[in-house]
Amino acid sequence: MSQHSTEAILLRAWPFHESDLMISLFTREAGKLRGVAKAALKSRKRFGGALEPMTCLRAHYTQLPRQEIVRFESFEPVVSPLAEPVDYLRAAALALYAETLEAVLPEHDPHDAIFRLTPAVLSETQVGRCWLPVTYFSFWITRLSGWLPDISRCTVCAERLSEGGFFHAAWDGLTCGIHRREGSGALAPESLVQAVRMLREPVDALGDAWPGERGRDLRRFLWRTLERHAERPLRAAEVLIQLGG
Numbered sequence: 001m002s003q004h005s006t007e008a009i010l011l012r013a014w015p016f017h018e019s020d021l022m023i024s025l026f027t028r029e030a031g032k033l034r035g036v037a038k039a040a041l042k043s044r045k046r047f048g049g050a051l052e053p054m055t056c057l058r059a060h061y062t063q064l065p066r067q068e069i070v071r072f073e074s075f076e077p078v079v080s081p082l083a084e085p086v087d088y089l090r091a092a093a094l095a096l097y098a099e100t101l102e103a104v105l106p107e108h109d110p111h112d113a114i115f116r117l118t119p120a121v122l123s124e125t126q127v128g129r130c131w132l133p134v135t136y137f138s139f140w141i142t143r144l145s146g147w148l149p150d151i152s153r154c155t156v157c158a159e160r161l162s163e164g165g166f167f168h169a170a171w172d173g174l175t176c177g178i179h180r181r182e183g184s185g186a187l188a189p190e191s192l193v194q195a196v197r198m199l200r201e202p203v204d205a206l207g208d209a210w211p212g213e214r215g216r217d218l219r220r221f222l223w224r225t226l227e228r229h230a231e232r233p234l235r236a237a238e239v240l241i242q243l244g245g
């Protein structure tokens with residue numbers, strides 16, 4: 001039995017047994033962990049105020065011998081997403097982050113680059129300026145998971161994609177017009193330019209609020225890629241599409 005304390009981001013909490021909760025956390029030291037928080041619904045002292053998805057917190061937990069799941073002892077909230085105003089769009093953006101991390105991260109496998117990406121994107125995700133951080137998160141989570149080949153070139157012939165490219169739900173990366181597959185979507189040259197900027201710049205250096213239509217094709221491409229690798233639909237992505245993205 002070993003005791004641990006780590007920075008973490010809460011992904012999901014659901015009723016488990018009586019007042020216990022099962023919780024999925026993305027921790028800095030051990031990656032994604034699932035565990036039981038005993039009497040979490042009763043004990044506001046040990047877990048109070050830190051049970052909303054995408055809360056950044058410090059988690060104290062016990063790793064039990066030969067057990068996949070851990071025992072969460074207590075959480076100390078560091079930053080709550082509810083400290084800032086919330087509207088439908090911001091709520092859907094936060095839900096997308098939690099759902100995507102839950103879907104793509106393997107358990108017990110630390111990923112420091114994704115861990116550092118998440119709070120940077122969270123602090124930019126505010127009412128009236130969600131589309132840029134949502135796109136940036138979707139881009140980098142796809143890339144850091146290893147599912148985004150060089151997007152400046154066709155994956156078939158390696159021709160430079162100066163006129164934009166085409167993406168298909170069944171394949172990683174982009175193709176040129178000649179190697180476009182039946183049923184592909186188009187990625188406009190402007191969206192490719194934005195994607196290349198995302199490769200080079202931190203999210204807070206990329207400028208002002210984006211309108212919903214900017215990067216819409218890029219998000220479709222990234223979400224299709226994420227959904228195929230995660231082998232499940234991203235429900236929050238569907239909500240974001242309905243909200244104009």
Ligand SMILES: [Zn+2]
Nearest residue numbers: 154157176179
């Ligand atoms: Zn080609």
